[in-house]
Amino acid sequence: MKRKTFIITAVVVAFVLATGVAAYMFRSTPDCVCNKKAEAHLQADELLNAYELDEQEANANYLGKVITVTGTVAELSADDQGRPVIAFSSQSFGAVIATLCENENINNLAPNQTISIKGECSGYTFDVVLSKCCLQ
Amino acid sequence: MNLRQLFTVIMVLLALCGSAQKYMTKTGYVYFKSHTDAIDIDGSNNKVAAMFDVSSGEIVAIVLIKAFELPLATADKHFNEVYMESDAYPKATFKGKFVNLQNVDINSNETQELDVEGVLSLHGVDKPFVQKVNISNNKGKLSGTCSMKINIDDFGITVPENVKDRVAKVVDVKVELTLEEVKK
Numbered sequence: 001m002k003r004k005t006f007i008i009t010a011v012v013v014a015f016v017l018a019t020g021v022a023a024y025m026f027r028s029t030p031d032c033v034c035n036k037k038a039e040a041h042l043q044a045d046e047l048l049n050a051y052e053l054d055e056q057e058a059n060a061n062y063l064g065k066v067i068t069v070t071g072t073v074a075e076l077s078a079d080d081q082g083r084p085v086i087a088f089s090s091q092s093f094g095a096v097i098a099t100l101c102e103n104e105n106i107n108n109l110a111p112n113q114t115i116s117i118k119g120e121c122s123g124y125t126f127d128v129v130l131s132k133c134c135l136q
Numbered sequence: 137m138n139l140r141q142l143f144t145v146i147m148v149l150l151a152l153c154g155s156a157q158k159y160m161t162k163t164g165y166v167y168f169k170s171h172t173d174a175i176d177i178d179g180s181n182n183k184v185a186a187m188f189d190v191s192s193g194e195i196v197a198i199v200l201i202k203a204f205e206l207p208l209a210t211a212d213k214h215f216n217e218v219y220m221e222s223d224a225y226p227k228a229t230f231k232g233k234f235v236n237l238q239n240v241d242i243n244s245n246e247t248q249e250l251d252v253e254g255v256l257s258l259h260g261v262d263k264p265f266v267q268k269v270n271i272s273n274n275k276g277k278l279s280g281t282c283s284m285k286i287n288i289d290d291f292g293i294t295v296p297e298n299v300k301d302r303v304a305k306v307v308d309v310k311v312e313l314t315l316e317e318v319k320k
Contacts (some may be wrong), residue, residue, distance in 0.1 A: 059226055063223065064223060078184050079182055097162065099183070107224045122183070122202040122203040123201075123202055124200075124227075124228070125162065125198040126162065126187075127162060127183075129183050129203055
């Protein structure tokens with residue numbers, strides 16, 4: 001009887017573990033960075049300036065890292081998957097653009113509001129692109 | 137700032153400072169699929185930046201490798217760390233020119249085929265690149281789409297021996313750009 005109980009328990013545990021691993025491996029949305037610790041805290045202008053001055057050095061400091069960025073909201077929109085997108089105000093052609101995780105709510109945000117977000121730096125095109133972001 | 141970055145900045149400044157008509161996007165879409173008998177691996181990126189100068193026919197497009205999203209977590213990790221080495225090569229760029237732009241009407245909403253030729257920089261390797269692109273104008277927005285095949289050997293992308301049967305040598309890539317006119 002004990003042996004039978006052990007086998008059933010082992011099968012259940014293995015099933016739960018396998019389901020968890022499969023759910024992680026086959027996840028359909030990117031991991032948000034909400035629970036990750038930020039490696040740097042910057043103003044949006046400061047981050048943009050760093051990239052405009054020396055992209056290589058800025059990449060060495062921020063690329064792929066979780067950072068917290070504070071700035072003034074210029075524009076609120078959504079990407080083609082319905083995820084909120086925040087463009088921060090800037091004095092130059094480029095800007096810091098943050099794509100939030102789909103469960104983040106921006107209904108209470110408005111242009112000219114100062115906010116902080118935490119996100120992963122994906123690099124620089126004409127803008128500094130932040131992904132997997134959460135409001136702080 | 138290295139030469140490549142300087143060239144990109146100059147291209148952007150030239151495009152902005154000139155008097156001719158320019159179009160751009162920051163939300164272009166690129167999709168790739170690696171098909172093998174063992175597994176299909178795909179990913180997409182909706183943060184492609186591109187700028188097109190109508191008078192010169194020049195176009196520049198920038199794709200951030202870390203902005204790709206792959207549904208498979210392990211594939212996402214391998215894509216960035218092993219194949220694309222996105223810390224060392226954070227972006228792919230295309231800089232080129234439409235060669236037969238004078239033969240089409242870019243204000244037409246009919247789909248027209250154009251040839252673009254230039255240099256594709258991927259994984260630190262620059263390769264001459266020629267591609268057919270379908271363009272159309274929808275209420276002032278220029279749409280450009282193309283499909284291509286990328287041989288990963290051409291760009292020095294290596295696959296570890298133990299997973300060689302799971303990553304295709306030739307990857308299908310689809311690009312969709314909707315560019316809006318840059319207001320002066």
